[in-house]
Amino acid sequence: MCSVQATPPVLRPDVTARARIRDAAITLFGDRGFDGTGMRAIAAAAGVSPALVVHHFGSKAGLRQVCDEHVAAVVRATKQEAMTAGPPDPLELLRTADETQPLLRYVARMLVDGSPGVEALVDTIVADAVDYMEEGVEAGTLRPSEMPYERAVLLCIWQLGSIALHSHVKRLMGVDLLGDRAAILKWGRPALEVFTHGLFADDRWEKAVAGLDEDQLKDCNDRRS
């Protein structure tokens, strides 16, 4: 599993200009956001003229769509590879993270910027997680849940959200979730602790919430101005 050469967004005359532009866009969009990145910056990073960007992709929106599709394809392929390699686990997404740093940075941006292709990508990730976790429950490695789908969504959002906030994780813990594997382990250890032993000392919170019914909450909401 420790292989794969990521595609760095550096100037590489050996790949087509089109691919260089696309990779530069992925890096810059991921780094400064879609709105924060100009065509000129992309062209400069790819070592071409701004006009060539338009020539190849029609428009900035067209370029983004191609980036979306490419990133989604790579993510899907990476997950496919990981699936066939061995049993999935909740750290799978983070495990494969360092293979494709600019890609993940782009995904992190997509998640909040709301790029046109991100919904389908997230839905796929969640659907896969539902399958993974069902298998895990059957295999006896995961605890069964009263709400398997919701739990899968929760865990996916936690992981994707952590990626989206990678800069804060880096600052707070010195761990680059988009970076090397060793660093990711430092992040994974407390997660493992929570996932193995839980967070609460007992089930008093669960009981307390179980005691609440919808009516009480509705009432509580209604009392707001």
Place this chain on the structure above:
Amino acid sequence: MCSVQATPPVLRPDVTARARIRDAAITLFGDRGFDGTGMRAIAAAAGVSPALVVHHFGSKAGLRQVCDEHVAAVVRATKQEAMTAGPPDPLELLRTADETQPLLRYVARMLVDGSPGVEALVDTIVADAVDYMEEGVEAGTLRPSEMPYERAVLLCIWQLGSIALHSHVKRLMGVDLLGDRAAILKWGRPALEVFTHGLFADDRWEKAVAGLDEDQLKDCNDRRS
């Protein structure tokens, strides 16, 4: 705790134009991002001329700074209030969420846009969480951790990340984390399940990871091209 009237970004001639501009900016920045929001749009939403925005805040960056400070102050005040009201719990952040929807939407954007005040805000949130959780452990409601700080960071990132990805949570589960309390409960239930019982059926994962040392991981990293 079920009170407080949020400040809607609607046209309200009874508050100063300055406050209206600031609130409109918070809503729009949160909704469409900093780069995606023009001064004209802010002025229109506040019912004033674009020039007045500049007159009050100097520049778009200046306006953002004021927004940052205002949001941070409100968040701090809200947390302060929640602290004095009762014992804190991991859902505290989400509990108080619905009080201030536009504010939280803005925070969600700040978290990924990297607004200049967001680091301090997050650091404060984490520092508070560390205190909360230490008290929780002493009180016997939370399990002790081998890495209390890292666990607190993890949980804060999970919660803030969930807020940042609220649109996906809405789509996947029909729950608006920035919205009403009843919806949030639907999200909180699986979280409560994981926090109470854990996710793994046993400690095999923890043991497997505990067996890994840094050298192995380093080696694995080095083998990447």
Place this chain on the structure above:
DNA sequence: GTCTATATAATGATAGAC
């Protein structure tokens, strides 16, 4: 404090030569 009118810079996109 608030406006209209405008300056100036940057943006996405086009035209046409090579």
Place this chain on the structure above:
DNA sequence: GTCTATCATTATATAGAC
């Protein structure tokens, strides 16, 4: 396929009247 030169639009910010 790739470039230079340029257009049209939009952006932030300013000047000065009321």
